Amino acid sequence: MSSQENPEENLPSEQDAAHGAVKVADDPFADPGLPAHKPRIQDIDERAARRSERAVAFMFTLSMLATIGFIASYVIFPVDKIVFIFPFGHVSALNFSLGMTLGVALFSIGAGAVHWARTLMSDVEVADDRHAIAADPEVKAKVMADFAAGAEESGFGRRKLIRNTMFGALALVPLSGLMLLRDLGPLPEEKLRKTIWAKGKLLVNMNTHEPLRPEDVAVGSLTFAMPEGLEEDAEDFQKQIAKAALMIVRIQPEEIKDKRELEWSHDGIVAFSKICTHVGCPISLYEQQTHHVLCPCHQSTFDLSDGARVIFGPAGHALPQLRIGVNDDGNLEALGDFDEPVGPSFWERG
Structure with a gap:
């Protein structure tokens, strides 16, 4: 009977499996058997990479527009204005607009960063040896070299559209916090200094x-x-x-x-x-x-x-x-x- 007729003959015996497990345990740096790297479409097609770049830039730009909308909401909507918004019912126009615009601004930054990492940054898995905590000059040089290589592979310097829109989104989002200072005082009214009490009121x-x-x-x-x-x-x-x-x-x-x-x-x-x-x-x-x-x-x-x-x-x-x-x-x-x-x-x- 050939090996093809009896497939069980091709299976490793319990003794061989145990021997292999011992070898792996003895060698912590053995190849864990990572699957072969499969390139993404963006790695081989520059047009696909450009589409991903525009998608990331769109998300960062959307974040900037949402931040501007957050700031504008403070000017457009009075505090006591109530509107009907399906399916939320009657809600404060100011609270709804602030929540929506700030949520979109923060989500767009996160979504853009994730899409950038998943489609344009390098996804090659690299196995490295463990080393002592204290790094020697050679290791430090290697770390700096790896950092430079990672920056190059991310396309941060080469893809200016992504870089500029990301900088714009990150620069505008903190302005949302500045608008909250308005609630710390009347600015510019004196509505906290006066009441409706006046001479002659009973x-x-x-x-x-x-x-x-x-x-x-x-x-x-x-x-x-x-x-x-x-x-x-x-x-x-x-x-x-x-x-x-x-x-x-x-x-x-x-x-x-x-x-x-x-x-x-x-x-x-x-x-x-x-x-x-x-x-x-x-x-x-x-x-x-x-x-x-x-x-x-x-x-x-x-x-x-x-x-x-x-x-x-x-x-x-x-x-x-x-x-x-x-x-x-x-x-x-x-x-x-x-x-x-x-x-x-x-x-x-x-």
Whole structure:
């Protein structure tokens, strides 16, 4: 019977297989049997390589355009504009455009780099011997030579279209981060410095929506108020109340330590911003024996009998005070806006 008739005769015996395994184990530098390298179409056809080059350049250019779109979104779309986008429903136009453009910008850079590496850079697998950690001059020279060869094989210097568009994409993407600085302050408006409080505006109870009178505020009580004319169903209600929210406390005049606070009050009724000067949380806890108010978020504590100065916690400055008085009808009214910007500090604040 020939070997063709009995194929089992061609298979290595268990002893031969074990002997071969021992030889491989004894020689860690034996050829692992890598498959023969198969050239890609881009390696043998310059027209295909040019197509890949244009595809990579297109992705880098798309990244640049998306970055420009990200920056333009800050100018085009107002913060409160809501649009319907299928299948997302009603979403913020600004948030949607920022997310889409930044996502496309970053994805295009990554996709372009991957396509460049897969189609144009060298894909030849090279096996090398292990060596000691400390490199001798010959090894250092070889590393530098390999680096130069890799740079040459990548086509970085030769394919200027890819190189220039990649530089453009990488240079524009960081500009997206600069646009985020806009949210650190009013820039260029003064919308954080002013509220809708003005001389003559009545103090309206947040619960009853009725104008407050001095007899409505008892000693030791904490009352929350808002300006007259501010409707809860108004489109900009949340934006306005976030700056204009007011808390009112009545203290015996002889217990008020700050002279200006006493002058800005009416018969011991003092009005301060409800917005904590740490990170803008609403203050809601009042201790009538000490006249201290506590922000429940991070425990910043303010003394309302001493100009609402900070006596504990991370808040950076006292609560702004609203000067108040009584009009001819006997209702409490504002005599102007807050004496300083409401809420936490911002980078343009002096």
